[in-house]
Amino acid sequence: MSTAEPKSREMFSAKHKARVKSTAVPRDPSYDPSRAWRKTNIQNWEGRKGNIFHRAAFPTSTGICQKTGRKGQANQASNIVCKQEARRPPQETKSGAAFPTRTGAVQCHEALKKQESSSGCQTPNSTMAKTKELSKDTRNKIVDLHQAGKTESAISKQLGVKKSTVGAIIRKQKTYKTTDNLPRSGAPHKISPRGVKMITRTVSKNPRTTRRDLVNDLQRAGTKVTKATISNTLHSQGLKSCSARRVPLLKPVHVRARLKFAREHLDDPEEDWENVIWSDETKIELFGKNSTCRVWRRKNAELHPKNTIPTVKHGGGNIMLWGCFSAKGPGRLIRVKERMNGATYREILSKNLLPSARALKMKHGWVFQHDNDPKHMKEWLRKKHFKVLEWPSQSPDLNPIENLWRELKIRVAQRQPQNIIALEEICMEEWAKLPATVCKNLMATYRKRLTSVIANKGYITKY
Template sequence: MYKRHLSTTSNSQTPNSTMAKTKELSKDTRNKIVALHQAGKTESAIGKQLGVKKSTVGAIIRKWKTYKTTDNLPRSGAPRKISPRGVKMITRTVSKNPRTTRGDLVNDLQRAGTKVTKATISNTLRRQGLKSCSARRVPLLKPVHVRARLKSAREHLDDPEEDWENVIWSDETKIELFGKNSTCRVWRRKNAELHPKNTIPTVKHGGGNIMLWGCFSAKGPGRLIRVKERMNGAMYREILSKNLLPSARALKMKRGWVFQHDNDPKHTARATKEWLRKKHFKVLEWPSQSPDLNPIENLWRELKIRVAQRQPQNITALEEICMEEWAKLPATEFMAKDVQVPLIREEYAPSRKLMDFALYSESQSGVVQYSTVQYSSGVVQCSIQVAEERLLNASSVRPTYGALELSVRRVTSRKRRAGAGIFRERAGAYADPHCLTGKRFTYRDGQRELHCVFVDLEKAYDRVPREELWYCMRKSGVAEKYVRVVQDMYERSRTVVRCAVGQTEEFKVEVGLHQGSTLRSFLFAIVMDQLSEEVRQESPWTMMFADDIVICSESREQVEENLERWRFALERRGMKVSCSKTEYMCVNEREGSGTVRLQGEEVKKVQEFKYLGSTVQSNAECGKEVKKRVQAGWNGWRKVSGVLCDRKISARIKGKVYRTVVRAAMLYGLETVSLRKKQESELEVAELKMLRLFESMLGFLTVFSLEAGDC
């Protein structure tokens, strides 16, 4: 850094010195020095011509050569008042005693020979990351209080949510007629803070207040009464005798309900405990000096805010308003605010998704294929499974169950949720193909056309917006604590890409569902149920199993209109319908019915479609499906031929293997197919060929002569 370059010429004189005041050279003078230097003149000649010292000329020329400028460079400014050693001293002092004042620090530095102001102390500590703040008020917790609180928390750690819904919470509070019950913000102009519209009137000594006692449970608020005198133990017991049991009856509490109150001396008095014991009231133990976790505090705050908004003018009006607003409070909302969410611990939280690139690529497109696997600790996997079980029990939707025994009549006649096959109780993957098959036979026999569109969603599981997921979970009735658990699983996960040369650094994926997660399918089902709520029709006109959607109609125009409605409903919420993979099929087509268009683009028309593992044909036949089942049976037989043809293995074991592997593959999905005699004979011939390959199995009955229990 260059020092100041001062000239020796000045017109002003000081009374105490004969030396002239100096000043910096002007920018024009400095530029002239550089220009003369470039013209080839020496430093001495330039100094004589411009009346500047030779040393000053040399400094300006060196500066120009180094920085290519004659402007003033940034300077270090005034030196720090406090040395680095002094900074360490005051930082160490406030670290040991955070309550040290700025005056004490000024005195300490002054004794060390450094004179500073309080503002300098504040600025220095702020640069060290220390800021003066008001100390928070917290309960006085001694080690015995902490141990008692931990013991209580462990005792209630595994309590189900239903137990907490059977608790009546109670407390007392004071509400002031004039006072700052809540922060009130106003829009005002500058210097208008004292305008009557922008102020809250107050009086000395509070201006009057009332003391209230109230109780509530998860089912709603109980009684609220005013305590007109100073409360003591006798008055508290009288309040409980007149209001607690009537509140429990009004709230329709279950048998064995629990009463909670804090450790106020009136509540823990020996006479009060004896009275509660005689009345056979079960009391929730509350540790001493416990942090105030009573959910009723949320109700008190909301009550005070609502009362302040109505601005009561006297004590009588204050009491009336309190009673009115108390009856309007939705207790369940404030109960949810205090539910403790069991979030995943930090050491178990980071789960990673590894995108493992496969060793092959598509021959035509050359696009490298990869699979995604989620790696996480066993604790996280157990937590996800527990969360899934609780979500299934807590949400308003239900998963699917096996439906092999369901017939078309039972599936179509029961009134369930419209079209959402994944949420129909006891309806599985066979229900929708069974419905579709029955519908095709009906229209074929009636010589009518049935138009079907098989909708394909583009990267369905990977396009689900996270905010949409949280919204759909809440709308489906999932408890808030489970929503927050799932949010914690998604917020703290990272993804890496691994290939032959190594793996990349971790990065965060902001959209989509975790691949490999046990909750993945259920969360996607919740999203699809909510997104399609407005456009879904009764089954079998709309059938949906996860992201496999079928839209049916009697006319091509109607099915095209329904397809557009589905596209709009899904794409406005973040999903995307793939027009290139969506296919259209007309069952029992009598004349050229044309094609279906999606946003002006023609949808591919097909004669057969594989839906949920079953081949659907436009002529309502099932020949191709039976051939595929026969081929699947032969594939299964080849896998276990070493066991079935081994003479050392008993016939009983061979029979079990055959029924488990071969016959199960042949019969898979045929519950949804109406077989003709020709198809039955094809299956029987295929089975007999397999049985002839090993003589020990010839005594077995064929597929269609076995009882239903043997299948």
Template sequence: MQLSAVAAEEVLQITRSCNPTTCPLDPIPSAMLQTISPDLLPFSTTVINGSLTSGHVPTVFKKARVIPILKKPALYPSDISNYRPNNLHDPNQSGFKAAHSTEAALLAVTEKLHAARSAKLSLVLILLDLSAAFDTVNHKTLLSTFRSLGICGTAWEWFASYLDGRSYQYKRHLSTTSNSQTPNSTMAKTKELSKDTRNKIVDLHQAGKTEPAIGKQLGVKKSTVGAIIRKWKTYKTTDNLPRSGAPHKISPRGVKMITRTVSKNPRTTRGDLVNDLQRAGTKVTKATNSNTLHRQGLKSCSARCVPLLKPVHVRARLKFAREHLDDPEEDWENIIWSDETKIELIGKNSTCRVWRRKNAELHPKNTIPTVKHGGGNIMLWGCFSAKGPGRLIRVKERMNGTMYHEILSKNLLPSARALKMKCGWVFQHDNDPKHTARARKEWLCKKHFKVLEWPSQSPDLNPIENFWRELKICVAQRQPQNITALEEICI
């Protein structure tokens, strides 16, 4: 594969499109080059095509000059970390420009969003993570990718030549302020070498080059080159090895003690742990205890509210689980689950978190108004299966045995037909006295409805509870103002 030769017209067009600026590496200004480009055009075209056809990039074209400048004028000039690698400012750049702070950028974006919304226009906002913007790509990996894409021959050799033997010159920038100092390379702490540079050091070492030659070629100290090579010989990697860091304030024995304490009694407070460790001779803060337990996979959470279970309830639930442990999925798909629930007009239908400042917990924006008895509510009965929701109705009168019998007679069989339940489907309801009354059992038996035996005190086992939760969250988001609106949202 070969790269296509360029025409003289293309070279002329590119030359004329260059900015009329000067380049430290080129003694001829761009403006002058554009003026004499018709005379130089045959020679320029020959040089470019010679490079493309031979697969070789001249070394003079692989040099660069870096003139770092301070990120901000007030920063200390002798600290190398206070410099940026270039002095080019994009017109849309906000950082490191006078009167162009990050806040200014956010205000500009917000203004554009408001303007688009006012004009009823669509606006696309793309957020980029630039944390890895200066990460380098290993040249071997890049060239290998080229081969996998079918780039070979002199075309591949041209790219390899372009990437090999690149160099740059570093020019120190002298500040004009009275207390100016020239940044030097003898700082106590220097920037860590990139992964690509470390890999290059190993590659050159394997190619037979000496440490001084590698350091000179890459602009890295000989001692640094030697340290990287020794690390590679010992650990077969150039990655950063785990660092020890500061020693933990709590000894391994103390960690075991507090872990054992909270495992035995999960309601132990951080203050109790501080006192336990202090009695053992270790003085730490509550935050240290939290961090230590986090490393052990433990974190503080709100205790879940669950039904109060007596031993008889536990045995019944365990028996139910064992009896249905090996039931196939098809059996569960053939069950109609049912239950009742109460939806409050004003109440905690769902949890709500707010962002607030300290001591602002009683501000109206940060509170949820409540009234006695929820300000009104509606009672719902509903059912569903794996195939979808069945009927959902409002119970307008007080729920009793007669009312429940009427609900089942009017809604259970139509729901089963709408859901297209298979022959032999099973009905589930809990052990509420209205459900288990003799009259209800006889009616269900007369209609030949199979009923799933249900353990007492087990509302959490019914999957319809998830349905009720989603419904209450929806109600809280819609914020109905009266019972009629509440019913419209639910039904």
């Protein structure tokens, strides 16, 4: 072997080492693969045994998007190319640097995607999120500051709004003399503004007008619409179809009496209402709808026994109760087994009213409230020296005991009595459990009832 051959081998080895050393990735633990390099800085690695070729490009924000052709941050996923997947661990060169494999390229890709999402950059495959609309006050401030002589940049910094948005609002004000949202494109309304006013006025005059009636009215006027369109139009006007509430029948004489009562007692102090014993009767059904009941269930499970309320014909029986209470708590509660007439009512009061007043420790001069107003009852109460509160007829919303009846019926329904005897026992137990704080709160807010009657011009209120 000639002496020139070893020299040529040494020269080739030195050149190869220099090339590998210049192209190898440094093994720096702080190396960040997601750091943006310039687009022209493309490095190639080549391995002798594995025939592995990797090419990675890390474009900056001034790169060319491969999909749109516009300047901006390109899609890093398309710039990481692997010619052949490595089937063995990375080989190390004599200099100690490792050849990058497909795993390293994928890690670079994931790091770049993470950097892109954190920096808020948009890629060709991502969608622009809808920005938040500026309030009317902010738009007016922008116009006022511009008219005061401030620049768009100064307004943007002061209000924390993008400069482009500031400019757009100023241009809109100059062009359209308004900063409000302009009409957008879309299908025209099926019903004209005049038609909307017509159907709104119709249902305001007669709330029991059906959708079919309104469809026919518009069809006669030359506009053909569906019932769904009628519903959507009325919803946009703040009108919603609801079940009509059942309330006591009020004649003009009842309305006048209710207004008179509310105005006379509107300024009464709270202490006066705390010295009143309120009374009334109620009927509780055994299997009837004493109160609303809601259940949590899955779809198509409405007929499961746990999700139903059992009913029988004619309610399965009921009991009539008479009770009283004051701000200090509930009084006596008894079952009325006979038909309620004058004699029965007098017997109830004579046996239960005074004992209730003593148990509640009512002050001297306490007042009795009831809605039984025959003349013979007035005479009997006068002889017994009971001070009676003048009461307007057909006014259950003015009697706070109705709130206690509702609470009692809810508690009884939760215990699900199965017969009349159990129903009576449960009613007595739950009535005794009613807290005195509830009774006191009803008296503390009684003035609101009177205010509602006056505001509603004597008609039934929400109470």
